[in-house]
Amino acid sequence: MSTIQAVVFDLDDTLYPERAFAFSGFDTVVERFGQRLGWGSAEAARMRTLFDSEQSATVFNAVLEESGVEPETHATLIAEMVATYRQHAPRIALHADADRALARLHGRYRLGIVSDGFLGTQQAKIEALGLAARIDLVVLTDQWGRDHWKPDPKGFAHLASEFRVPHASCIYVADNPAKDFLAPNRLGWRTVQIRRSDGIYAGLVAPSGGKPQAVIDTLDNVDACLLG
Ligand SMILES: [Mg+2]
The missing domain is CATH 1.10.150 (DNA polymerase; domain 1)
Structure with missing residues (x-):
């Protein structure tokens, strides 16, 4: 690998x-x-x-x-x-394990986000969470219109291209098996589901080809997925 x-x-x-x-x-x-x-x-x-x-x-x-x-x-x-x-300007905060993971991985890997949702809404969340300073590239797929929300591959392809890294050197960490893993799997990324007990989409079923390659229940354990 x-x-x-x-x-x-x-x-x-x-x-x-x-x-x-x-x-x-x-x-x-x-x-x-x-x-x-x-x-x-x-x-x-x-x-x-x-x-x-x-x-x-x-x-x-x-x-x-x-x-x-x-x-x-x-x-x-x-x-x-x-x-x-x-x-609205949301009052939200990072999950504690996400905060720790970003701190731990910063400087050791290129860090990115690929997110769907209405552009202005997602921008307000990024702002509220202070992520611009902690993530190298935030890709909000709605900038190209709703046709390019996941599972469309454009956001993933754009990010790998901007980072100038091969798809096989990218990993996507996400929560929703119904839509998150199909495109990165097809492109040759590694994929990991974070399954949180309070996650809204954790129980959804993956389409054919859309299963995550690994599942973790806290981002404190994401590092092991990056090895090999
Ligand atoms: Mg999600």
Whole structure:
């Protein structure tokens, strides 16, 4: 096997808990719309509960319905709430083991990120987490449009090319077997799943060719995957 030269991470639920972003977004929505709708901490708590339920994709709709807000206003309000959520400056922090891994690997490997998601939202997360100073190259696939989100290979190919390292010397560390490993596997990268007990996507099934080559449960153990 080739020597690993580039260690590339996914962002959401790999380096920081995605639930924390969602909760930060709900709090911001309640702060912004609370006065107008009579919402407060009860609605914020309800959003958190809904996020952990099967209604996670329709949190604002559900709370609007439950709180008796005029149905005619829902569509406009939901659009405004979604925009607020996506554009807010999140109050989030790195997982402790991610913080330690970045400190340990810095200077020994080229460090990268390949992340999907709305461009402005992902940029705000990178900013909030202070990652620009700790990662050599952050690749946000939405810069090329949604067609290039994973499992499209463009982000991975771009990163290897910018780093001028062969694909076989790259490793991708990510949480979501449904979409994260297909492209890097095909390109010849090494792939590792970080399976966190509170991860939103940890239980999803990998498509054919999309299984990670190794699984770890903390980034404290990632170093062993880089050897050989
Ligand atoms: Mg992820």
